[in-house]
C-alpha cells in the first residue's frame with residue numbers, strides 16, 4: 158500500500174504533484190511519503206499486537222534522519238549495522254536503548270561507541286566477535302548486552318545476493334554450533350550479559366513458507382537457550398518482501414486482487430503464520446523490517462535527456478544512473494517506471510531506460526514497455542524508497558540527489574542535493 162496516485166493525469170505523492178517537485182528541485186530526486194511509512198509501521202505493529210514486541214526498523218534500507226525520526230515518533234526501535242547508523246538514529250531523536258547492532262565486522266570504535274550510548278543489544282555473528290565485545294566491555298568497565306545470530310540454513314528463495322540464512326552465507330553462526338557457543342560465552346566472558354537470540358534469513362521474501370520454516374526450526378533452540386541462560390528476546394529478523402508492481406489508480410480493487418496472487422505475502426499472512434508459534438515462548442519478539450517499511454514509500458524522479466534509436470534497441474537516456482539507484486544492475490531489481498504526466502495516447506514502446514554512467518550495466522530497465530515519453534519529460538521510478546538513496550554513490554563525480562519528504566500537502570527537503578564542492582570536500586593536491 159502506498160500514497161502515490163494519478164489524479165487528473167498527474168502523479169501525486171499524497172497531495173503534492175510530483176512534476177512540481179521535479180521542476181522546483183531538479184532531478185534525479187528521491188521523494189518519500191510519510192503517510193505510507195506510518196501506514197506500514199502501524200499495520201505491522203497491529204498485526205504483532207498479541208506479542209510483547211518491538212519493531213526495530215533496519216536503518217540501512219533508508220537512513221535519512223527525517224525517515225528515522227518518523228519511525229522513532231511511532232515508538233519504533235532500530236536495527237543498525239554501523240556506528241554511523243547509530244549516530245543518525247541519535248540525531249533523529251531515536252532511543253539507543255531500542256537499538257540492536259547487527260553485522261559481521263564490528264570494529265573496536267563501533268563497539269565502544271555503542272556501549273557508551275547504551276544500546277539494547279549487540280547481535281554477534283561469530284564467536285571471535287563475542288570474545289572481542291567481552292574484551293572491549295571489560296576494558297571500559299562495562300557489561301555488554303549480547304545476542305547470538307543463528308544461521309538456520311533455510312533457503313529464503315530470494316535473489317542470491319540477498320539470501321543470508323544458508324550455511325554458505327557469511328552471516329550468523331551455524332545452527333549446530335549455537336549451544337556450544339552460548340555455553341563457552343557464559344563460562345568465559347564475564348563482561349557479557351546474554352540477552353537473546355537472533356536470526357535473519359534474507360530480504361524480499363515474497364512467500365511466508367521460509368519464515369515459517371526458520372521460526373519452527375529455531376524455536377526449540379530458543380526454548381533451550383531461554384531455559385539455560387534466561388534470555389529475554391528472540392529476534393526474527395526482517396525480510397518481508399514488497400510488491401514492486403503497483404496500481405496507481407485509486408480504488409483499483411480488481412488490480413489488487415489479481416496481483417495479490419503474484420505476491421501472496423501480506424503482513425497479515427506473515428503475522429498469522431508466525432505469531433501462534435512465537436506467542437508461547439513468553440519472550441519479547443523483535444522484528445527488523447527494512448524494505449517493507451520504506452520500499453513502496455519512495456520514488457525516484459528522473460528526466461528524459463535524449464532518445465537514441467539504435468539497430469537493436471531504443472534507448473531512453475535519463476539523468477539518473479546506477480550511482481543513484483543501483484538495484485537494477487546489482488540485484489536484477491525490477492522497478493516500475495511511469496511518466497509523471499499520464500499520456501493521452503495509450504501506445505507503449507519497448508525501450509531500455511539507461512543512465513549517463515560510463516558502464517554497460519548502467520540501466521534502470523531493459524526491454525521495458527513504457528508509454529511514449531519525449532526528451533524533457535519526467536519519469537518516476539517506483540518502489541525506490543528502500544536500498545535506493547542509501548546505496549547511492551558519487552561514481553562519475555555525480556553529486557548525490559536531493560531527498561524530499563511529503564506529508565499531506567507539505568513537501569520538505571530532508572537532504573539537499575550535493576554540490577560539486579561537497580563532492581570534492583576533503584580532497585587535496587599532493
Ligand SMILES: *Cc1c(COP(=O)(O)O)cnc(C)c1O
Nearest residue numbers: 215259360395396445446447448
Ligand atoms: C538488512 C537486514 C534487515 C532488513 O532486511 P529487509 O529485507 O530490508 O527487511 C534486517 N535484519 C538484518 C540483520 C539485516 O541485515
